[in-house]
Amino acid sequence: MNILLVTEYLPTGKRPVFQGGVQARSFFVSEYLRKINNLRILNSNAGSIEASSISLLRRALFAIRVMLSPIDFKPDIIEASNTTTYFPAFILAKRLQVPVVAWVPDILGKSWLKNFSLPVAVAGYLAERLSMALSFNHFIAMSQATRKKLVNLGVNEKYVTVIYGGVEIAKMNKDRGEKDVRPTIISISRLLKYKRLSDLVRAVAEVKKNHPSVRCLIIGEGPEENNLKVQITKHKLQKNVFLLGNMPHDEAMVRLKRAHLFCLPSVVEGFGLVTVEAMAAGVPFVSAGIPATREITENGKGGLLFEPENVNDLAKKLNMLLDDKILYEKKIQEGLKLAKRYDWAIIAKQTEAVYRKAIASH
Structure with a gap:
């Protein structure tokens, strides 16, 4: 053809x-x-x-x-x-x-x-x-x-x-390796207004109260970069939140596998490919509970959903997975099983x- x-x-x-x-x-x-x-x-x-x-x-x-x-x-x-x-x-x-x-x-x-x-x-x-x-x-x-x-x-x-x-199932299941020493949240997204990454920065400020060494890595570029830098400075998160820019997909996947949590606070998504990649990598997600994300995760299998644009609920769900090891392991297994269909x-x-x-x- x-x-x-x-x-x-x-x-x-x-x-x-x-x-x-x-x-x-x-x-x-x-x-x-x-x-x-x-x-x-x-x-x-x-x-x-x-x-x-x-x-x-x-x-x-x-x-x-x-x-x-x-x-x-x-x-x-x-x-x-x-x-x-x-x-x-x-x-x-x-x-x-x-x-x-x-x-x-x-x-x-x-x-x-x-x-x-x-x-x-x-x-x-x-x-x-x-x-x-x-x-x-x-x-x-x-x-x-x-x-x-x-x-x-x-x-x-x-x-x-x-x-x-x-997702490339075989590659994502391979060489998951060790996790970062510091509790690490990662987001891979274009830096656009509707991706709501400023909500994640503000939520990290809350999570830091319970987990002082928490680290948040944001991979991507876009017009919201300057606004995110302002938010990072405002909340005194220069040692916690890092904007890494774009990078090759394979390098981004290595970073994803080493993280403890993936977060996608976006309120506009047709699917959300990185959410599936996170599940396949054994990394629980905390994402906005919009229709497309609810659909592809079967209402939260593999992670937790939070009320869109609700920073307090986002911080609460991040803390839940960082604090509850039984829940964390359950979400890993749910995600690995669900990701096989993609x-x-x-x-x-x-x-x-x-x-x-x-x-x-x-």
Whole structure:
């Protein structure tokens, strides 16, 4: 099967650096699919493009390049993987007269207006709404929560298949090694407003009262970095909270395995890949109890859920797992068992099956 994947940015090399779940999913699924298919990737040359006003022009130029791109082979199927790529990939598919699938990690909806600068918010909101109204041959939703949002937008549910994100089970179960000496909480996330990492910093200030040596590692980059630095200084956590920036995925996974807890306070997630990676690594999580996280963890298997945006509840749940060794061990075993269902090899096969279905019905 000839597959053309249209994605805005995709890390390359033996040690890829992921800046979000879209990149990770596109990378791993493409790696598996190319083993038995002829797969080509059409993506931006940039390693990433921040959601800033100036980025709108670069994204527009990329969209034009996709629509007018000379393709040196005839794909059997085209997949578009985010808001920037949906419309141009759809136009390219019509031009080539081939079926096109939209992979949808999440529908931000009004969250665009709450969490981004006005030009980006308006452009993102309109692009998302208009793209989801296009007659794609099929939609792949990353969770049931995302599927519901698609159906609420008017997408016929018979054209929506849920395929979860995944994890490299064998690698994550291997060489878990020793834990850090200090009680360590880790978060791996883009530093965006809706990720609510400032809530984690404030919660660490509370946890420090019971665990003075607690350490919090935040891996990722983004526009919230300066705000986080202010919060760290304000709460006198310079020796407790560390912003490590981006790093290769394999290095981030080593850090994850050595940590005692993983935390994702985000209030907007279509899936939450790192939560599954944490479970597979035997690291209990403390995450905001939003619909997608409740879904993929089956209401908290492998960790504890806290009330979104409630710093006191977050600190309470972190302390519970640090203090209760029986509960901690129970959550490790729950996570290891649950994570087995999220395997990239299985997910790639499910994705390939959707492609074949779309081709057959075109």
